[in-house]
Amino acid sequence: MRAVNNLLVLYTGGTIGMLETPEGLAPAGGFEARMRDHLAQCSDAPQLRWALRELDPLIDSANMQQANWLAMREAIVEAVEHDGHDGVLVLHGTDTLAYSAAALSFLLLGLPVPVLLTGSMLPAGTPDSDAWDNLIGALRQFEQGLQNGVQLFFHGQLLHGCRASKLRSEAFDAFTAPARHRQGERAAKLPATLSYRQARQPVKLAVLPVFPGLGAEHLHGLLASGIRGLVLECYGSGTGPSDDLALLDALHTARQQGVLVVAISQCPEGSVVFDTYAAGSRLRDAGLLSGGGMTREAALGKLFGLLGAGLDRETAGHWFQLDLCGERA
Structure with a gap:
């Protein structure tokens, strides 16, 4: 476990960056500027070097498809193999957050850096939102050091990427790792x-x-x-x-x-x-x-x-x- 020094923030859309439209909340670009402005105002913000990339198109995670998982995988592999990032934070909507965390767990087997997913139940900037708490909490996880593999961070909890499920549709503590009996032989070596x-x-x-x-x-x-x-x-x-x-x-x-x-x-x-x-x-x-x-x-x-x-x-x-x-x- 080691601290991350060069983080990629992969913004896929989701409630955390949504803005109000005549039809209701919808994904919006420009989140990097909002994120930098907020961190600049926090006296105890994590001290990480990071860059943000927006996936195109940004989506409400209710529209998540396999093609989006593949796009995330490709962006993460490129960030690690070609751009030298030693950690990836994925900002994602909550509806399918647990599905994406699980899928990426298997799409990124053997990746030599940690990947963490987070999001929020309310958009950043709205009153009493959980967005900045979740995002800054996730950044602190990288600052303190994370194991390689895919994990999910939400409402102060760090959850295994392929053990998490969304339990609640409105409360901030929306995710949990159900107590399911697990016993199986570990693969000795991956092909x-x-x-x-x-x-x-x-x-x-x-x-x-x-x-x-x-x-x-x-x-x-x-x-x-x-x-x-x-x-x-x-x-x-x-x-x-x-x-x-x-x-x-x-x-x-x-x-x-x-x-x-x-x-x-x-x-x-x-x-x-x-x-x-x-x-x-x-x-x-x-x-x-x-x-x-x-x-x-x-x-x-x-x-x-x-x-x-x-x-x-x-x-x-x-x-x-x-x-x-x-x-x-």
């Missing part, structure tokens, strides 16, 4: 295909909750859309309607078509242990891979990191079951 230097491509993915009434036709509809990966949010410890033979056949079909289907628990605090119930064992036998205690954000981000690197189902499944950066263990 070059999963390195941060490996470019990724967009890949069709889906998330589907199990619910009373879920049928094979729902799954067939997703398969027909061309998905390559599916996060199935199961009940409890990884159960579902295992007496529905048509649904089990649809899961078999997904596997035969090369689709990677993984299971996580719907419970905020829980994990998948297929052998606990026969209903779970039957889903496993139909081709599901256990996501253990991974969150939805982590499971989706990991599928993107693996399948977006061009791995086939079997190879991606192998790496999915290993812990790559703290998401499973």
